[in-house]
Amino acid sequence: MSWLNRIFGSKQATIQYPPVNDFSIIGTDIHSHLIPGIDDGVATIEDSLELLRELQDLGYKKIITTPHIMSDYFRNTPEIIMNGLATVTSAARQQGINIELEAAAEYYLDEALVQMINRNEKLLTIAEKYLLFEISYVNPPDNIQNVVFDLNIQGYVPVLAHPERYPFWYGKPEIYRKLKDLGVLFQLNTNSLVGYYGPAARHCAELLIDEDMIDFIGSDMHGVRHLEALKKVPNEKYYWKLAARGVKNSLL
Numbered sequence: 001m002s003w004l005n006r007i008f009g010s011k012q013a014t015i016q017y018p019p020v021n022d023f024s025i026i027g028t029d030i031h032s033h034l035i036p037g038i039d040d041g042v043a044t045i046e047d048s049l050e051l052l053r054e055l056q057d058l059g060y061k062k063i064i065t066t067p068h069i070m071s072d073y074f075r076n077t078p079e080i081i082m083n084g085l086a087t088v089t090s091a092a093r094q095q096g097i098n099i100e101l102e103a104a105a106e107y108y109l110d111e112a113l114v115q116m117i118n119r120n121e122k123l124l125t126i127a128e129k130y131l132l133f134e135i136s137y138v139n140p141p142d143n144i145q146n147v148v149f150d151l152n153i154q155g156y157v158p159v160l161a162h163p164e165r166y167p168f169w170y171g172k173p174e175i176y177r178k179l180k181d182l183g184v185l186f187q188l189n190t191n192s193l194v195g196y197y198g199p200a201a202r203h204c205a206e207l208l209i210d211e212d213m214i215d216f217i218g219s220d221m222h223g224v225r226h227l228e229a230l231k232k233v234p235n236e237k238y239y240w241k242l243a244a245r246g247v248k249n250s251l252l
């Protein structure tokens with residue numbers, strides 16, 4: 001009997017534990033900060049290459065890295081991000097790192113994003129439709145409904161980064177349900193499953209998995225500190241529960 005069979009019963013279990021490549025079942029990582037020097041992610045190209053090599057060794061096939069676009073701190077543009085991607089890709093290939101590389105962005109829901117949407121500016125997306133965005137950790141946004149509506153009208157599929165990391169929504173499952181009803185997809189941070197962001201975020205992550213609300217999983221890797229936590233994730237039953245239910249990463 002497999003490890004999953006023992007925990008979840010025979011119906012869901014197809015994965016034998018332990019798997020050879022722990023993250024090969026995920027395939028594509030859709031959230032990270034691996035372009036050096038343009039946000040609070042990796043500082044040097046050497047750090048970027050080290051993490052890419054490690055991610056490849058862990059079984060990932062593709063990395064879609066997502067630098068912050070946040071008007072107060074990180075005024076990145078598509079041009080800056082794509083130039084950075086070209087630099088990282090070239091350096092990776094020279095080092096024999098052949099993992100597939102793409103870039104999008106993690107947009108902070110601020111006035112600048114609202115203006116970009118109003119001006120119909122082309123925004124960076126994952127697979128030409130998924131728009132990754134985050135919100136303040138301190139105050140709930142009062143305009144999220146309008147922003148999501150406008151994004152949908154323009155053909156984007158909004159994906160909320162790490163929904164388990166917003167304390168003002170803890171204990172309010174109706175908010176999560178409402179967001180899902182609006183058409184927002186949820187991207188869980190992989191390291192939430194080992195408590196990297198604290199027990200409350202971990203608990204929320206597990207509840208969202210139990211409620212089958214998670215659409216994507218992402219490493220949100222900023223540096224080596226995240227890698228060490230990531231390597232522990234395959235020891236967690238909730239990782240395998242989510243993997244068994246399926247996430248959209250593997251379709252990208």
Ligand SMILES: [Fe+2]
Nearest residue numbers: 031032106220
């Ligand atoms: Fe991020």
